Amino acid sequence: MNRLALALSLILPVTASAQTYPDATAIVSVGGPVTETVFALGQGDRVVARDTTSTYPDAALSLPDVGYMRRLSAEGVLSVSPDLILTRGTAGPPEAMDQLRAASIPIVEVTDDFTPQGVIATVRQIGAALGVPERAETLADDLTAAFDTLPQAPEHPARVLFVLSNQAGRLNVAGAGTGADGIITLAGAQNVMASEFSGYRILNDEALIAAAPDVVLMMTGQEDHEARAEEIFALPAMSQTPAAQNGAFVTIDGAALGFGPRTAAFAQELADAIANVTPHGH
Numbered sequence: 289m290n291r292l293a294l295a296l297s298l299i300l301p302v303t304a305s306a307q308t309y310p311d312a313t314a315i316v317s318v319g320g321p322v323t324e325t326v327f328a329l330g331q332g333d334r335v336v337a338r339d340t341t342s343t344y345p346d347a348a349l350s351l352p353d354v355g356y357m358r359r360l361s362a363e364g365v366l367s368v369s370p371d372l373i374l375t376r377g378t379a380g381p382p383e384a385m386d387q388l389r390a391a392s393i394p395i396v397e398v399t400d401d402f403t404p405q406g407v408i409a410t411v412r413q414i415g416a417a418l419g420v421p422e423r424a425e426t427l428a429d430d431l432t433a434a435f436d437t438l439p440q441a442p443e444h445p446a447r448v449l450f451v452l453s454n455q456a457g458r459l460n461v462a463g464a465g466t467g468a469d470g471i472i473t474l475a476g477a478q479n480v481m482a483s484e485f486s487g488y489r490i491l492n493d494e495a496l497i498a499a500a501p502d503v504v505l506m507m508t509g510q511e512d513h514e515a516r517a518e519e520i521f522a523l524p525a526m527s528q529t530p531a532a533q534n535g536a537f538v539t540i541d542g543a544a545l546g547f548g549p550r551t552a553a554f555a556q557e558l559a560d561a562i563a564n565v566t567p568h569g570h
Contacts, residue, residue, distance in 0.1 A: 306416040307394065307396050307417055309372045309394055309418070309419065312372035313371065314336045314369055315370060315374060316335070316336065316354060316368060316373045316374070317335050317348075317374050318338070318339040318342070318357055319339065319341060319375055319379065319398070320342050320344065320543055320548060321398075321410065321546040321549075322342070322375060322410075323335070323339075324344055324543075325411055325548055326414060328548075329411075329414065331418050332345075332348070334418070335348070335351060336352070336368050336369075337352040337353070337354050337368040338351045339354055339356065339379075340353055340355060340357065341356070344550075352368055354367075354368070357379050357380075358380045358381070359380070360379060360384045360385070362383075362387035362391070366388070372393070372395075372417070373393055373395045373396070374396050374417060375395065375397055375398065376397070376398050376400060377400060378400055379397075396413070396417045398410050400547070401547070402465075402469065402471070404432075404435040404474070404552075407431060407435075408428050408432065410548075411427050411431065412425075412428060427549070431549060431551075434552035435552045438476070438559070439476050439559060440476065441473075441476040445477045445478040446477045447500065447530075448472045448480060448501060448505050449479075449480050449481065449505065449531065450466075450468035450472065451504055452468075454519065458490050459490065459523075459526075460488055460489070460490055460491075461488065461490075461491045462479065462487075463481045463486050463489060464481075464482040464485070464486045466486075466488065467544070471540065471544045471545060471555055472505070472558070474551070474552075475556075475559040476559050477562055480499040481499060496526060496529070497525050497528050500529055501529055501530065501531045502566055503537070503538060503562055503566060504520055504532075504536065504537050505538055505540060505558075506539050507539060507541070507545070509539075516537075517537035520532075520537065521537070534566070535565070536566055538561040538564075
């Protein structure tokens, strides 16, 4: 990662125009990384509801659930009488967000940025919104130190294919500009599809064979790990890849793709997992 860029980001002050609502005591928090950050700042007792993606820390699970982040109901959010809504900018649908804005409740939107700098910026933005900028600076310092302990990418990084889903043999995989791409990069590996497209896309057999991933990465799920790996590696095109030939299959907590306060720890776990399944210590 670019430590100089991160260092520069750390000396930029929170702008005077930052939204701040220090008296808010009935906050609805939307988005796992947003909710994690609120709790990491010691402000969890001010949250009255959260969305379905906000499953960490455990204390958040006891709060009312206003629904999935991208399918919010304005009525559901308003039913808990919030005095502040903290949300990822990708929350929706747009009509629901428009209704919430029309209700004149302050809304602070956090832009997704799958980099260490983005994590730090989110901490600062939420800290300013909650009126606890000093706590935000302390957390930012701690997170910066954690990012600085991550190993540098080797000369020949492992080539990783992130598979979001297997739809009857058609793999939906991650390109550039995704949380998967960000965490793979932070782990010192290379997302094999980052140079091909942005977002998520169904991969055809020719592109999969040409990508020749060393490792297949998926999110942790309820399915049996070994059975899922066998299912993926049994696909005709996948069977021709180094990943299949070496049985190199790893999983990661879905929260790692959100880039919240645990990002550095997730990246280290992924780096270790990749090292354990790749030959010659890529």
